[in-house]
Amino acid sequence: MDYIKEKAPPVREERLRACNAYGGSCGNLVEKSKKGCLNGIKRKFSQTQGCQLNLSLAIINTIRDAVVIVHGPVGCGGASLAQAGVNKGFQKLRDSNARGLIWVNTNMGENEVVQGGESRLRDAILHAEKEFRPSAIIIVNSCVPAIIGDDIDGVVEQAQKEVKAKIVPVHCEGFKTKIMASAYDAVYHGILRNLIPHEKIIQDEKTELEALQEKYRASRTVNVLNVSSMSRIDEYELVRLLKAIDLELNILPCYAHPDDFQKATEAALNVSICATHDDYFVEHLKEKYGIPFILRTIPIGVQYTNRWILDIAKFFGAEEAAQRFIDQEVKQLEEAIAPFRDIFKGKRVLIGGGEIRVVANAELLHYLGFEIIGLRAYHYDQFADEMLGEQDIIKQIPFNVATGQPFEQANLNHNLKPDLYVGHVNTNVWAAKQGIPVIPLFHQSQLFLGYTGIYEFARRLARILRNPSFNRNFKDNVHLPYFEEWYEKDAFSYIDESELQA
Ligand code: SF4
Structure with missing residues (x-):
């Protein structure tokens, strides 16, 4: 893989033949993925679509001592408002002098659509340099300048001669891809x-x-x-796990300073917690600098945390020390979660989120005593095949690949009737309105990773399930906008496999 000479990376539909529409069993999904034919599945009706610019900002907005320029109409990147407070607090956890998110929009209007927005972008770069003196100025390019053909890289090349900050153009126009995760490659x-x-x-x-x-x-x-969905305490847990085998950590890219990326080329190994997030980066670092990588799993739940540590330990020849540490941790964990097991036993759960994270959470929730009845993911590609293919307990259950599509989620909730929905904060609201207790799949101020993450997740889950009356009452006072007829249909009625090659 070497796309670095190109101005922009390919989107994931092209690079990975990733899929964003599927409804069927988990076993069938893995089979189709291995045959490479998921990319042909279409949706006849789509209710929502993700924008890769907004997902790009989820990472970029965390970078310390940087100014982010959103080149586009003022609405693009508006979701950053929701991140500003969190990002400032989390930047300060790394550096008490951090300034938080500084964000400029070039505010393109009708005149710029006709005459071009390059001069606005140049003015924004010079303003960012003069006003804030940052280490980096990161420009995210939105749909409008891409459609009218603004030469972002030409503007950057000229402006770079006049400003000290490193200018980083990120080509992440929303219209270019239906696979929102293309954002990670763009960043x-x-x-x-x-x-x-x-x-x-x-x-x-x-x-x-x-x-x-x-x-x-x-x-x-x-x-x-x-990843930007991790908390600082998640990071402390990963530090604890790897310090146990005597390793030092350089944590990137979220909340890093632009200078920290220089150190990335000096490490012995790149370790990902999510292949969906990192494959583009680690493949290039291997190609350019010869740094090997581990990209196999995410340290969530006992099975995958063990595997994550052992894979790294194997690279450094420290398997025995790692196994001793794991045995001790798992023993302590078993004792700690024993009081919760009766609350979880046999409860039915539906899980939605990123492809890697939902499978790891299925394993975790099964370990805690839950019955897994369905999974949903924003997209699907080859990186989840190993994990999904090895979990026999979920082979027959439905897997819904959908970027949002709350109508499909509502149908699944209505017909599968889970006792719990585990998903992203924003998507949990639909399940909550249907009277189902919900818990976030991640949260930037809570612990989810490693062994202590399992305990903390179990503790929060027990509290929610002991008294689910909030959601029960909620259901009686709100309703979703769907007709009864929709719930009588198959949840996957609008997923069209007719163009798929068998
Ligand atoms: S899809 Fe395009 S216009 Fe809409 S927010 Fe994303 S970049 Fe802006």
């Missing part, structure tokens, strides 16, 4: 081209001992690639 593409040094940086002169110490430290350092 990493911008970082790889503009924040990662193209040649090794010559360090200040060091003594022989200092050079050896530095070399040893680098040989025990892993880049752990975080």
